[in-house]
Amino acid sequence: GAVVSQHPSWVICKSGTSVKIECRSLDFQATTMFWYRQFPKQSLMLMATSNEGSKATYEQGVEKDKFLINHASLTLSTLTVTSAHPEDSSFYICSLDDRSSGNTIYFGEGSWLTVV
Amino acid sequence: KNEVEQSPQNLTAQEGEFITINCSYSVGISALHWLQQHPGGGIVSLFMLSSGKKKHGRLIATINIQEKHSSLHITASHPRDSAVYICAVRWGNQFYFGTGTSLTVIP
Numbered sequence: 515g516a517v518v519s520q521h522p523s524w525v526i527c528k529s530g531t532s533v534k535i536e537c538r539s540l541d542f543q544a545t546t547m548f549w550y551r552q553f554p555k556q557s558l559m560l561m562a563t564s565n566e567g568s569k570a571t572y573e574q575g576v577e578k579d580k581f582l583i584n585h586a587s588l589t590l591s592t593l594t595v596t597s598a599h600p601e602d603s604s605f606y607i608c609s610l611d612d613r614s615s616g617n618t619i620y621f622g623e624g625s626w627l628t629v630v
Numbered sequence: 631k632n633e634v635e636q637s638p639q640n641l642t643a644q645e646g647e648f649i650t651i652n653c654s655y656s657v658g659i660s661a662l663h664w665l666q667q668h669p670g671g672g673i674v675s676l677f678m679l680s681s682g683k684k685k686h687g688r689l690i691a692t693i694n695i696q697e698k699h700s701s702l703h704i705t706a707s708h709p710r711d712s713a714v715y716i717c718a719v720r721w722g723n724q725f726y727f728g729t730g731t732s733l734t735v736i737p
Contacts, residue, residue: 546723548725556729557716557727557728557730558716558718560724560725563723563724605671607671609725618675618678619663619665619725620675621665621672623670623672624670624671624672626671
């Protein structure tokens with residue numbers, strides 16, 4: 515069964531609005547989750563590392579005020595795309611690694627965001 | 631930063647063919663993962679390797695730590711194997727991803 519649940523799978527929003535994407539760890543407590551963005555035909559790009567109970571660590575070039583990450587509990591991390599623009603349209607996916615099982619990676623199902 | 635390169639970028643095969651996808655990386659790693667991404671976007675982890683070879687059904691993954699190289703093999707390929715295969719290396723606390731190999735298996 516799924517280890518990581520991500521939703522929504524698809525979302526269309528208007529320019530200027532905000533969209534929240536949730537990533538839940540179903541089977542174990544995840545102190546760290548990763549958020550990635552993927553443009554068509556390109557590889558996964560790490561946006562930020564979400565740490566439970568503390569501020570996220572953002573990769574260079576990722577605007578922390580635009581992509582708000584909240585990791586309020588050991589099983590939930592959220593990514594909010596604020597004031598979305600069409601260029602934010604992309605595939606967003608979260609992942610976590612289960613250190614208790616030898617660092618196996620688990621990914622959410624991903625979220626397709628289209629900003630119109 | 632760890633540079634991860636995959637080849638080929640695109641691969642079309644006839645059903646039943648033996649397929650090899652290659653991955654090389656620039657800096658020593660703690661683990662290498664082979665991932666499969668289907669057209670809908672979902673990603674599943676196929677293998678995690680730190681040395682040697684692993685086999686799961688028709689899939690075989692090998693890694694050569696000295697040469698910083700890994701291969702993913704698919705025996706008796708099937709159309710349902712059509713997907714993007716991504717190599718990911720763990721270096722420290724971060725993962726670095728290859729650009730993926732898009733595989734299409736034709737019946």
